[in-house]
Amino acid sequence: MTTLPTPMLDVAGLTVRFGGIHALTEADFLIPPGTVTALIGPNGAGKTTMLNAITGMVPVAHGAIRLDGAELTGLPTHERAACGVVRTFQNLEVFTSLSVLENVMAGRHTHTRYPVFASLLRTPGFRRAEAACRARALECLDFVGLADVADTPAGDLPYGSQRLLEMARSLAADPKLLLLDEPAAGLNSKETARLGDVITAIRDRLGVTVGLVEHDMDLVMGVSDFVTVLNFGHPLASGTPDEVQANPEVVRAYLGEDEEG
Ligand SMILES: Nc1ncnc2c1ncn2[C@@H]1O[C@H](COP(=O)(O)OP(=O)(O)OP(=O)(O)O)[C@@H](O)[C@H]1O
Ligand SMILES: [Mg+2]
Known part of the structure; x- marks a missing residue:
């Protein structure tokens, strides 16, 4: 596995529960600076919960969330935004x-x-x-x-275009770390390609670090420097897109146990 550079975002041992549901269990998620780092996994794996925990929108049972070494855990959402943590939502939020x-x-x-x-x-x-x-x-x-x-x-x-508008609005908040929750949901292939260009330009031209939650694997593998895979709230694998795609456990989590049979 590739050794990741020192992270901008360092989520370590994060546990989030909703009553009896363990949405995240001892989950680590690292985002190195100047990268697009994706968080992928099947429906219900805990991806949105991870973004909610990073932005302070759900309570955390255990674990640490650090931005450039500074502890974010316990800070209210607006203070995290003032530190440069900005997000978009899975459902379109345009006025x-x-x-x-x-x-x-x-x-x-x-x-x-x-x-x-x-x-x-x-x-x-x-x-x-x-x-x-x-x-x-x-x-x-x-x-x-x-x-x-x-x-x-x-x-x-x-x-x-409304999805791109959401991106423009989050850029206006001057993010240091921009977290995108399924920005390609509902887009056709041409719109997805344009979105991919915008995401890489955010990294390359603006120098903003991007955390990308996304189901569109062509987009994920095309724009990401690193990928972390969650499964049932547990981290399953992390690495470059090539490493993650070649990981048999990841293939099983996505395609089901019957795949090899
Ligand atoms: N506010 C909540 N109250 C109760 N359960 C929740 C809450 N938010 C999430 N969950 C549960 O936590 C688990 C993880 O959900 P989450 O939305 O983080 O998954 P996800 O990986 O984003 O899935 P998807 O790909 O479908 O968006 C699921 O079992 C979900 O039902
Ligand atoms: Mg989600």
Whole structure:
């Protein structure tokens, strides 16, 4: 197995339970900086639970979650976001009645805190902050190729573009670590290819580290530097895409025990 470089995200021995359900048991997940690292596994394996635990959205029974050596466990979600941990959700979370640009500007709310009176009076400071927010949002839209539909209501965009809009909105939050939960769900092959290009550009041009939960194996194997496989809440294997695909246990977990018979 390839030895992983020092991780940016270091999840060690993580256990998460929902009543009697053990969603994660002693699970490790490492994401080295400057990589796309995928987390894959069958339905119910605990992938979304892992992202929920990293972002502070579910309580953790045991284990540690560190970002660049600093402990995140116990911090509220907004403080983790302020550390640069940003995510998207498995179900599309676009505000359909807002414009595409307004959706992305909403992603910067953590960076533009202005008192209500300042926004009501439209003070010069507020207007400057709003203009900067708009400019940054447009840059993010341009990055995913949606700048020309900035003023369109988000609900009018095709589904694949709404997924890209979600990516632009998460980029607007200035992530250091961007966690994507099944970004290719519901996309056709052309849209998936475009999404793959955006994911690698996020790594290569923006230098943002990406954690990718995804079922589309062509996408996973095409864009990832490393892959971790979860099965029933346990880590089954980690390595390069080639190593993981050649691992007999991984093949069994995906294809079932009957495969060899
Ligand atoms: N809030 C919750 N309350 C109770 N059980 C939960 C909760 N969230 C997840 N689970 C259970 O934990 C297990 C792992 O679920 P999780 O959503 O993390 O899987 P997943 O790998 O993301 O699956 P999928 O590929 O279908 O999205 C499942 O058995 C699920 O039913
Ligand atoms: Mg899931």
